[in-house]
Amino acid sequence: MEQQEKQRQSPKDGGEASDTESRKRPSSDAAKDRPDKRFKHMGRNEFKRVVKKDWEERKAMMEQTGKDPAAPDGEVVDARDSDKRKIWKKTKKLIETGTRAPREAVDGEEKEERKPKRKVAVLIGYCGTGYHGMQLNPPTKTIEGDLFEAFVKAGAISKANSDDPKKSSFIRCARTDKGVHAAGNIISLKLITESPTVLEDINNQLVPQIRVWGIIPTTNAFSCYQFCDSRVYEYLVPTYCFLPPHPTSYIAKRLAKVAEEEDDLEGWRSRYEDVPGFWQKVAEDIRAELVANGFSEEIIQQVLISKAEDPEEQLPTLLHDSPLAKLKIGKNGSVSAASDSEPQTDSDAVLETAEEQTQSEEQAKVSVAEGTRDTSNHKYTKSLSLARKLQKQVILRAKRAFRIPSARLERIRKALELYEGNHSFHNYTIQKTFKDASARRYIKTFKASDPIIIDDTEWLSLKVHGQSFMMHQIRKMVGLVMLTVRYGCPLSIIEDAYGKLVIPIPKAPALGLLLDHPVFDTYNKKADQNGRSHISFEPYKDTIQEFKQKNIYDKLFMEEQKLQTFNAFLSFLDNFETTEFEYLTSRGMKAVPEVHRRQNNEGGRSNEDEQLSALLELEADEENVDS
Numbered sequence: 001m002e003q004q005e006k007q008r009q010s011p012k013d014g015g016e017a018s019d020t021e022s023r024k025r026p027s028s029d030a031a032k033d034r035p036d037k038r039f040k041h042m043g044r045n046e047f048k049r050v051v052k053k054d055w056e057e058r059k060a061m062m063e064q065t066g067k068d069p070a071a072p073d074g075e076v077v078d079a080r081d082s083d084k085r086k087i088w089k090k091t092k093k094l095i096e097t098g099t100r101a102p103r104e105a106v107d108g109e110e111k112e113e114r115k116p117k118r119k120v121a122v123l124i125g126y127c128g129t130g131y132h133g134m135q136l137n138p139p140t141k142t143i144e145g146d147l148f149e150a151f152v153k154a155g156a157i158s159k160a161n162s163d164d165p166k167k168s169s170f171i172r173c174a175r176t177d178k179g180v181h182a183a184g185n186i187i188s189l190k191l192i193t194e195s196p197t198v199l200e201d202i203n204n205q206l207v208p209q210i211r212v213w214g215i216i217p218t219t220n221a222f223s224c225y226q227f228c229d230s231r232v233y234e235y236l237v238p239t240y241c242f243l244p245p246h247p248t249s250y251i252a253k254r255l256a257k258v259a260e261e262e263d264d265l266e267g268w269r270s271r272y273e274d275v276p277g278f279w280q281k282v283a284e285d286i287r288a289e290l291v292a293n294g295f296s297e298e299i300i301q302q303v304l305i306s307k308a309e310d311p312e313e314q315l316p317t318l319l320h321d322s323p324l325a326k327l328k329i330g331k332n333g334s335v336s337a338a339s340d341s342e343p344q345t346d347s348d349a350v351l352e353t354a355e356e357q358t359q360s361e362e363q364a365k366v367s368v369a370e371g372t373r374d375t376s377n378h379k380y381t382k383s384l385s386l387a388r389k390l391q392k393q394v395i396l397r398a399k400r401a402f403r404i405p406s407a408r409l410e411r412i413r414k415a416l417e418l419y420e421g422n423h424s425f426h427n428y429t430i431q432k433t434f435k436d437a438s439a440r441r442y443i444k445t446f447k448a449s450d451p452i453i454i455d456d457t458e459w460l461s462l463k464v465h466g467q468s469f470m471m472h473q474i475r476k477m478v479g480l481v482m483l484t485v486r487y488g489c490p491l492s493i494i495e496d497a498y499g500k501l502v503i504p505i506p507k508a509p510a511l512g513l514l515l516d517h518p519v520f521d522t523y524n525k526k527a528d529q530n531g532r533s534h535i536s537f538e539p540y541k542d543t544i545q546e547f548k549q550k551n552i553y554d555k556l557f558m559e560e561q562k563l564q565t566f567n568a569f570l571s572f573l574d575n576f577e578t579t580e581f582e583y584l585t586s587r588g589m590k591a592v593p594e595v596h597r598r599q600n601n602e603g604g605r606s607n608e609d610e611q612l613s614a615l616l617e618l619e620a621d622e623e624n625v626d627s
Contacts, residue, residue: 115158117190119169121216121224121535122147125183125544127209127551129559134176134185136165143210144172147187150205156191156198165189173224173518174231180510181552183234183544184213184517184537188224191215209551213540216533222523230444230519232465235478236512236556239451239458240399241566242408242485244272246308247279249574251581255487258585268586271488274407282398286391295387299380303387307575308395396567400457408485409448409460415481416446416462418494427497427505428477429470434500442467446477454557463516475507482508483573487584496589503592504580506573509565514552 126143128134136144148165151157161167173186193215195201202212245252259268283304290300426432426439433439449461464474483506484493497503520535527534537544560566573581579598582591 115192115194117192119188119218119220119222120191120193121218121222122187123213123537124185124187125211125213125547126181127555128176128180129555133178134172146206146210150202151191153205154198154201155195156193156202158192171223171225173228174515176515180514182515183548183552185515186224186518188218188222211547213537213544216535227520227523228518229521230465230467232463232516232519233474234514234516235462235474236553237460237462237478238566239404239460240402241482241570242404242412243278243399243402244275244486244488245574248307250577251487251574255585258587262586264586268488274405282395285398286394289390289394290387293390295383299384299387302384303391308391399567403458404451412481412485413448415484415491415494416448418491419443419446419477423498425470425473427503428473430472441469454553457557472507475510475513476505479506479508483584489584493583493588501589501592503583509569511556511560511565
């Protein structure tokens with residue numbers, strides 16, 4: 001020991017060395033082999049081999065000396081043994097139990113034969129109804145949970161790896177939230193694919209609303225999340241959402257008044273020429289329906305001249321399944337916090353609304369005789385209420401029977417094209433400013449398909465292809481196109497929204513949004529060079545379209561038919577008395593500074609404007625599609 005101490009104190013050149021120089025001098029060969037240094041940059045397998053070797057050395061020393069060198073009272077020979085003792089203590093459990101606890105075998109279960117795995121991209125589609133999103137989150141029911149279970153049952157994942165998806169390098173391309181659908185999504189993982197019927201076996205283990213379209217071999221380094229270039233989303237919307245607002249609504253009267261003040265009355269009317277006389281015909285149908293049911297002329301006139309829709313009546317649908325459902329609805333659509341003691345409208349009550357409306361016609365026919373003969377206040381009020389219910393039924397039937405003219409469809413397509421390119425979408429999301437560089441996004445295409453008919457209602461499929469999207473961006477883009485077309489605004493308002501002025505844009509309902517498919521162009525180009533298969537949904541487009549029609553479109557329409565979400569959303573906006581949407585009148589963007597100035601003079605935004613913002617911006621779920 002004394003000799004070792006002298007060697008450490010005497011420098012190699014025979015001279016004296018300072019303490020600082022000694023610390024800077026390279027370590028000896030023994031120090032170079034210190035376990036903590038060797039383990040620092042080792043891979044997992046090499047680490048296991050080296051530590052196992054040290055463990056065997058430790059056991060040999062125990063046999064020779066009878067003492068455990070890692071024990072607190074073990075004899076330490078030099079610094080290397082001291083360092084090794086520390087590592088032994090840390091890795092004892094690792095060597096004895098392994099890096100991960102193995103899955104416990106069931107009694108009587110035979111040891112499974114190890115089969116080769118390979119990295120693949122699994123192309124999937126699903127209807128999210130009834131599921132709590134895509135991402136695995138036990139014990140809740142999720143898409144990934146059912147998929148992983150199907151992989152194990154089909155033999156594509158061994159039982160030894162069935163307890164943890166990470167063992168199979170399980171990665172998703174895009175996460176979707178509760179109830180959100182995906183016609184095309186991708187997960188990448190290691191699967192056992194030696195069976196020629198593996199695809200069929202997996203689908204046999206899945207429910208019909210989840211399908212695996214294909215399994216494509218990839219490179220070992222492939223990650224569907226990191227290699228994705230862009231995504232395509234689809235938004236389904238009924239064509240009646242592009243009808244002009246009802247003539248008795250607040251916004252219709254406001255649009256006409258401002259157009260007259262700005263000498264734009266003829267121009268404003270010209271933008272409605274593609275839907276001539278729609279509301280006039282609806283008024284005639286309402287009159288005919290009420291006359292046929294024996295209502296008096298006084299009741300009929302009262303129904304035709306008063307507001308056809310009230311924002312207060314639309315709030316239960318808009319607040320469905322949201323924290324805002326606990327708000328109290330007051331007069332004129334005012335909203336305030338409700339106390340815990342007050343009963344709240346639950347989802348069952350909302351779903352019963354459609355059934356109640358379908359029963360109202362029978363009730364009206366039964367009560368019409370008494371309601372029209374008696375002129376007392378009670379009978380008059382009851383008769384008027386029944387007449388209004390019939391009016392709403394006629395309006396809803398007319399909207400569902402509406403077929404969009406080609407001129408209006410072309411106007412929608414021109415509006416969507418204005419989104420294409422690189423723009424600042426700070427008005428289409430939250431917590432972004434005009435100067436924020438992250439608000440600039442590139443939209444490759446935004447197209448509207450030809451109309452499709454689902455259960456007598458006409459729908460449009462709007463597809464947007466972009467590199468990335470911000471929160472709420474897609475729904476706000478669709479929302480502004482809806483209002484621009486139906487309010488008769490110049491399409492230039494969409495381009496003006498890229499400017500510095502901050503404007504409120506309502507989000508279209510989340511009901512119609514779904515992930516269509518991700519895009520892997522860069523990977524596919526390299527795949528051509530290496531002779532690998534493309535990652536594309538094109539070979540499965542016919543099967544996917546059939547699946548979308550049966551499992552997504554039809555179910556989406558059924559939900560819309562029960563809740564009338566789109567109708568409630570637009571009726572609320574049309575009848576809520578606010579100055580927030582003055583930029584959609586003939587004044588355009590020059591109305592925005594005026595509104596801000598008036599709000600400042602009045603000491604801030606009105607209660608109605610604050611309530612509108614709360615209803616349009618706050619929701620229970622923040623969909624993941626915007627990413």
